[in-house]
Amino acid sequence: MKKQISICLLLLLFTLEVAAGVIKGTIIDKQTREPLTGAIIQLVGTQIGVVADLDGKYSCNAKSNTYTIQVKYVGYKTIQQTVTIGSDTTIDFEMETDVHTLGDVTVTARKNLEGEKMLMLERQQATLAIENMGAKEMSLKGISHVQDGVKKITGISIADAGQLIVRGLGDRYSTTTLNGLPIASPNPDNKLIPLDLFPSSAVKNITVSKVYEAGAFADYSGAHIDISTKENAGTDFFSVDFNVGGKFNTLFKDFYSMDREKSLFFNPSVDQRALDMDKQEFESYVKTKNIFNTSFQVKKKSALPEFGGNIGFGKSWNIASQRLSILGSLGVGNDIQSMENAYVRTLEAGGNTINRFDYNSYATELKIAGLANVGYTLRQADRIGYTFFYARNAIDTYMRREGVDYDSHELIGSNGVTHIYTLQNHQLNGHHEFGKQWDINWSGSYSTTGSDEPDRRQIMFEKDGSNLKLFKLNQQETMRYFGSLSEDEWVADVRSSYKFQEKNLLRFGLTYKDKKRDYSSSRFYYNLSKLYPEISDIYSTDGYINQENVANGTLVINRNQQPKDNYQAGNSIYAGFLETEYYPIRQLLVNLGIRYERSEQWVDYYTDGGQAKRSELKSDDLFPALNLKYTFDKDNSLRFSFSRTITRPSFIEMAPFLYQESYGSAQIRGNADLKNGYNYNADLRYELYDSNNSNNLFAVTGYAKILEDPIERIQMLAGGSAVHSFQNADTGFAAGVELEIRREVMRNLRVGVNGTYMYTNVKLPEEGGSYTNSERSLQGASPYLVNADISYTPQIRHNNQLALALLYNVQGPRIHAVGISGLGDVKQRAVHTLNFVGSYEINKHFSLKLQLKDLLNQDIIFKQEIIKTGQELEVERFKKGTGIEVGFTYKL
Secondary structure: OHHHHHHHHHHHHHHHHHHEEEEEEEEEEOOOOOEOOOOEEEEOOOOOEEEOOOOOEEEEEEEOOEEEEEEEOOOEOOEEEEEEOOOEEEOOEEEOEOHHHOOOEOOOOOOOOOOHHHHHHHHHHEOOOEEEEEHHHHHHOOOOEHHHHHOOOOOEEEOHHHOEEEOOEOHHHOEEEEOOEEOOOOOOOOOOOOHHHOEHHHEEEEEEEOOOOOOOOOOOOOOEEEEEEOOOOOOOEEEEEEEEEEEOOOOOOEEEEEOOOOOOOOOOOEOHHHHHOOHHHHHHHHHHOOOEOOOOOEEEEEOOOEEEEEEEEEEEEEEOOEEEEEEEEEEEEEEEEEEEEEEEEEEOOOOOEEEEEEEEEEEEEEEEEEEEEEEEEOOOOOEEEEEEEEEEEEEEEEEEEEEEOOOOOEEEEEEEEEEEEEEEEEEEEEEEEEOOOEEEEEEEEEEEEEEEEEEEEEEEEEEEOOEEEEOOOOOOOOEEEEEEEEEEEEEEEEEEEEEEOOOEEEEEEEEEEEEEEEEEEEEEEEEOOOOOOOEOOOOOOOOOOOHHHHHOOOOEEEEEOOHHHEEEEEEEEEEEEEEEEEEEEOOEEEEEEEEEEEEEEEEEEEOOOOOEEEEEEEEEEEEEEEEEEEEOOOOEEEEEEEEEEEEOOOHHHHOOOEEEOOOOOOEEEOOOOOOOEEEEEEEEEEEEEOOOOOOOEEEEEEEEEEEEOOEEEEEEEEOOEEEEEEEEOOEEEEEEEEEEEEEEEEOOEEEEEEEEEEEEEEEOOOOOOOEOOOEEOOOOOOOEEEEEEEEEOOEEOOOEEEEEEEEEEEEOOEEEEOOEOOEEEEEEOOEEEEEEEEEEEOOOOEEEEEEEEOOOOOOEEEEEEEOOOOEEEEEEEEOOOOEEEEEEEEEO
8 A cells, every 4th residue: 555655655756757847048138148147037916036147048937837927127127928838948138228118326335236238228317427347348358457447438548557547637636435335545656546456357346437426425536436346146156256367478488586585475474583683782682693595596487377266156146125145256367477678767857868777677476365255134125245355465566676776886776676566445334215205315435455575685896897896885785674554444434315306416424544553664785895806697596695705704694774764654534424416407417515524634743864754634625526418419418517526646756755665766755744635626428328138338528627736746856866755736727538439340249439639737836946947747648548449249159159349549649757957757659559369158057268469569658858969868668578378268
């Protein structure tokens, strides 16, 4: 009997299994053929529903029957279709845009978007004039980090050392936020955090606003760049990326590096006791113990390929009517760069060369980035979230320099420099709605950054006929440097909105930001006066610069720790704002706001003579902002903006201590007398969209800016070396025209062009008479910028995606350093770059990618004006080289 029951149960289960069916397919945008991640598929009248994955694919189980399927996605027309589900049914959906389904959005209330389609809709409907780029577009164009993405946006270029130039305005005129909150920079030379710290694998989208609104801190006149990190939109996923490549002028060639302790995953170190003890005790201690873990020895090897990879995952759980989502991502990669046959020289006012050094440079860079995000939905409209971001960029550079200094010494220099930038950022945020009129948003963040030079080394040799000897001018040519900078920043923000009538609202809020910085450094100078070694190879130094010679007194190490090599700095801002979005008529949106900021900024430092000083700036300011948007129809709109903003000097610009990376290189000294600058900004933009094809866009913008007391970098000479400092000019002016065109030429073939023509001028102070030119263009401003790209994205072989893209960029000539004392300006020549990227989706799990970077491989050239002769002489030249990268991605 039991046997018969068991057989009956098996037959019943078999019958039920046969009666079950599977429905699956892909959901894409009808125009762009782009997968719609997060689209909702539901069987009407049942509890069965799923969400499309990252590739727009869905799959769900149901009994074999006839159902009505409903497909929904924000900004698209809902689809309903009746189907009969068999054992295995495949149905693909193509969704059409419904522009009217999106209400007005603002820069501070962005949707969870990565695709071009929805970002374009957000841009069209935004209160402010914005430009954006999502993760999918960055992937298509082979953009590996935020810095490369940002410079594809109209009016933005990247100068040396990663400095951002927006509409001709330098780094100090812009601001960067992470998920809407300010983030500290570990780079002491730049106000903005290095944007190459953020890999595209961790980024959801980048939004750039070049107009001001009262809800943001007022310290920008160039651009507000907000980086939105990825979050789980509700789909579970797992992905692995791996790439390998290199630069043709580097790969498998000879590559040099100074002796390194462990790898770039670890920081070099020095015996801490040697830094803390008094000088007399140190002189005895250093003879009995080797306080360094590295030497001046240089190693040669063959340059290996570059490797990189990323692993990411996302998971969501339904908890009653609530939802918990997590996302994690970790990426590691390296970069290897050789630059050979480069040179740099310093001129005097008549055009004669004071010093010149030819050099070969070999740099290794390690990049690590980790992201974690947890989101929890309390009610349908209430949610809280936590985001953690970690980044580490470690750059180790060896440079062999050979040339003549200002005293006609024929020298060879061996230099090793390591920079390590780190960032940890924690963010907590919440959104709550009370009825249909009130909402409140709160957020807070803590970030800690570090910039370390944990063992900069230099040894100089002098040519003596055909022989080499140690260079012993003043005991500072052979030295070590240990520097450390740390910065902590706390931010708290709370704001609320009240909606009245149909689309009007009133928004108000309070914000607090507190930043603290601590910098310290120590130098160790090697007295070589008793050393007379036979030198045949500058790379082998262990035979004479060793602990044995230190112990017997032949080699003396002097520790140099002066008060002027340390400074502490801080900045506190208390702010409140009030703004409204009001429609006096249906077509006109008026965004009017006012912001109050109380700022206290200070730097505690020591003069060259060791006297303690404080440089301080305090201000109470009001910053008005007006943004108008007139909508002619669903495709045409006109925007106008006017605002007043502030430019505060950075900490290093306020700290007047001398910084020099290597013997004969440029020196930097801050200015304790700098003051805040104020800016008046006006923008007028016309936008034309195509309701029949959301890929098409035409936009033209005119802008003008008046700068009061702008801060400018200046150049002078001291002891034969170039010294850079900073000073307030009288007035500055910037104006220009921006043009942007995106067009789908034919199905799957799209082109994009954006260009900027700009005019800038700054009038310099009359007193002092040190400036060569009484007025000139703003430092870093190119008169023209152009970006162009063409992409082809057909589907071939079972709808597998092929993507090909060619990207071109040109940055016009610009002032690198301002001339002083009869010297002309140093200008960088125009730079052209061309990149290619191709990818192919083999199947739903695997895809391949190929990138060729800097195909033109152009020399980077700097020239200086010689006022007396009317000439322009070349003062620096180098070439980075063309690179190749091959990678694959696996998605589960």
